[in-house]
Amino acid sequence: MTLLVALLGSTFFLSNAMKAEYSKKIKYTPDIVVTDTKAMRETSINREVVSNILAINGVSGALPRVYGSYYFTNADRIFTIVGVDEFETYADKNLNELLKSKSFEANSMLVSKELKELLKKSYYKDYFNFIRADGSLKKVTISDSFESEDTFHSKYMIVMSEQLAREIFSYTAYEATDIAVSVANRDEIGFIANKITTQLPNANVQLKEDLIVEYESLYNFKSGFFLTIFIISFFTYFIIIYDKMSGLSSEEKREVGVLKAIGWRVSDILNAKLYEGLLISLSAYILGIVLAFIYVYVLNAPLLKGIFLKNTELLQDYSLVFSVDYETLSLLFFLSVPLYIAATIIPSWRVATLEADEVMR
Amino acid sequence: MIEFRDVEKHYDNNVIALDKINFTLKEGEVVVLKGVSGSGKSSILSLIAGLSKPTSGEVIVDKKHISKLADHFACTYRRENIGFVFQKYNLIPTLSVKDNILLPLVPVNLKRSELESRLSEQLTLFNIEEKKDTLVKNLSGGEQQRVAIARANINAPKIILADEPTANLDEKLSLEFIEMIKKMKSQKRTIVIATHDPLFFNLDFVDRVLNIENGKLL
Numbered sequence: 420m421t422l423l424v425a426l427l428g429s430t431f432f433l434s435n436a437m438k439a440e441y442s443k444k445i446k447y448t449p450d451i452v453v454t455d456t457k458a459m460r461e462t463s464i465n466r467e468v469v470s471n472i473l474a475i476n477g478v479s480g481a482l483p484r485v486y487g488s489y490y491f492t493n494a495d496r497i498f499t500i501v502g503v504d505e506f507e508t509y510a511d512k513n514l515n516e517l518l519k520s521k522s523f524e525a526n527s528m529l530v531s532k533e534l535k536e537l538l539k540k541s542y543y544k545d546y547f548n549f550i551r552a553d554g555s556l557k558k559v560t561i562s563d564s565f566e567s568e569d570t571f572h573s574k575y576m577i578v579m580s581e582q583l584a585r586e587i588f589s590y591t592a593y594e595a596t597d598i599a600v601s602v603a604n605r606d607e608i609g610f611i612a613n614k615i616t617t618q619l620p621n622a623n624v625q626l627k628e629d630l631i632v633e634y635e636s637l638y639n640f641k642s643g644f645f646l647t648i649f650i651i652s653f654f655t656y657f658i659i660i661y662d663k664m665s666g667l668s669s670e671e672k673r674e675v676g677v678l679k680a681i682g683w684r685v686s687d688i689l690n691a692k693l694y695e696g697l698l699i700s701l702s703a704y705i706l707g708i709v710l711a712f713i714y715v716y717v718l719n720a721p722l723l724k725g726i727f728l729k730n731t732e733l734l735q736d737y738s739l740v741f742s743v744d745y746e747t748l749s750l751l752f753f754l755s756v757p758l759y760i761a762a763t764i765i766p767s768w769r770v771a772t773l774e775a776d777e778v779m780r
Numbered sequence: 781m782i783e784f785r786d787v788e789k790h791y792d793n794n795v796i797a798l799d800k801i802n803f804t805l806k807e808g809e810v811v812v813l814k815g816v817s818g819s820g821k822s823s824i825l826s827l828i829a830g831l832s833k834p835t836s837g838e839v840i841v842d843k844k845h846i847s848k849l850a851d852h853f854a855c856t857y858r859r860e861n862i863g864f865v866f867q868k869y870n871l872i873p874t875l876s877v878k879d880n881i882l883l884p885l886v887p888v889n890l891k892r893s894e895l896e897s898r899l900s901e902q903l904t905l906f907n908i909e910e911k912k913d914t915l916v917k918n919l920s921g922g923e924q925q926r927v928a929i930a931r932a933n934i935n936a937p938k939i940i941l942a943d944e945p946t947a948n949l950d951e952k953l954s955l956e957f958i959e960m961i962k963k964m965k966s967q968k969r970t971i972v973i974a975t976h977d978p979l980f981f982n983l984d985f986v987d988r989v990l991n992i993e994n995g996k997l998l
Contacts, residue, residue, distance in 0.1 A: 680866075682856070682887070687886070774831065774833070774851075
């Protein structure tokens with residue numbers, strides 16, 4: 420039972436940690452993100468389509484963004500590079516605050532503290548050599564470091580000028596990674612997305628709501644992978660409960676018979692069973708939660724994390740953020756403690772109400 | 781002290797365990813119920829202990845109609861009056877010697893000092909002080925038997941019932957058990973022993989031997 424509580428607890432803790440993380444991420448996600456596709460594969464988008472999008476009624480803003488991932492072979496880790504224009508205001512408030520508080524030169528960059536540490540280990544203390552698409556090197560100075568807020572996608576994050584980012588990704592002056600679209604009236608998001616699709620037939624238009632659904636289905640325990648694990652654990656748990664409810668073993672029956680024979684009343688036996696059930700289930704619950712806590716937050720959920728994160732996210736050493744949901748803990752408590760006690764007491768009561776002679780025969 | 785009046789005991793599968801049994805036992809008597817397996821000895825002990833009810837007839841102990849007691853009162857009656865020594869000892873293997881002996885007193889809520897004093901008395905009487913913290917599953921058969929007797933004796937019952945108490949013991953341990961019965965007789969207990977062990981039939985402290993065959997007293 421301890422292991423089962425630990426498995427369910429781990430699933431819930433992992434789900435909570437990821438939910439907390441994606442809630443933070445979604446908060447700053449634009450209403451609509453437009454990317455381009457070629458041969459049904461995502462590619463960079465022409466910045467000039469911004470004017471077409473802005474011409475659609477109801478669109479309050481359209482911003483071409485330059486960002487992407489960079490694989491650092493030596494450390495086998497993936498960095499997230501965000502290109503910024505210091506005169507622009509972004510949807511991500513953390514990014515805006517970072518740009519206000521720290522400045523950087525044209526050929527320099529800001530790196531997250533975790534990335535700075537990682538680079539130090541590879542002897543890059545003040546600068547880093549990026550390898551461009553053509554194989555040539557681009558030396559960029561590290562001007563400062565910052566605390567990364569969102570460890571999910573940006574533990575190893577770099578903020579640099581848009582022009583420098585474009586150079587590293589080998590984008591032309593007309594290319595952008597995507598276009599972030601903001602809409603004045605939330606009710607019109609679907610309508611505007613349709614308009615964009617009509618105007619740009621090759622574009623992939625992703626709504627913030629779709630992203631929420633995608634994350635929900637992946638990380639919420641009520642759906643997706645978590646639901647599968649939840650159902651399997653739940654089913655196993657009920658088999659254990661059913662087995663306990665369906666009757667006592669001959670040894671347990673004999674024990675009840677002996678207690679009756681030496682003068683214990685039915686109420687005395689049930690009291691003892693209540694304490695026994697309470698002790699076992701409460702210990703299993705506490706131990707299970709502690710094990711789950713250690714597995715998820717201390718050991719960083721090996722194996723299980725790999726199932727839910729993409730390879731790219733794993734290569735960013737995503738560490739799970741502590742997040743406790745009291746609803747989850749209560750649910751686990753009610754699943755383990757009262758149900759187990761009932762499953763202990765009911766069969767004992769059935770046996771205890773029989774004649775002791777009959778029980779022991 | 782104990783009276784059986786026309787007691788019959790039938791089991792569900794139409795087995796007649798006892799057939800019109802009548803006898804009376806006096807306080808402080810040591811009585812041996814002699815008979816082969818299945819003759820009805822254990823059924824008599826169960827009826828005296830109130831563990832089962834007769835199909836017909838009356839079982840009277842200390843002027844109380846045991847056969848008519850509701851389960852709740854039968855338990856209280858057992859707790860206050862009966863000490864039962866079972867053939868297979870029936871100890872709780874996961875508990876220590878001390879805890880097994882104290883089991884009958886758990887529902888009584890005695891003071892700790894009283895519990896300690898009673899426990900110490902039984903441990904000394906049956907010579908098991910050294911094993912008091914050992915789990916009973918780690919004891920030998922003879923030691924388990926001593927624990928079982930101490931448990932039966934701890935609530936100072938008026939009646940001690942022993943069902944085939946030496947069936948799993950060798951002769952030396954059986955003689956030790958007989959010595960323990962002697963000690964309990966000296967405490968003025970009424971003792972009923974159901975056995976087919978010949979060691980019990982010619983003991984000087986046994987007051988009576990009742991022969992049972994096919995559920996009838998001979």
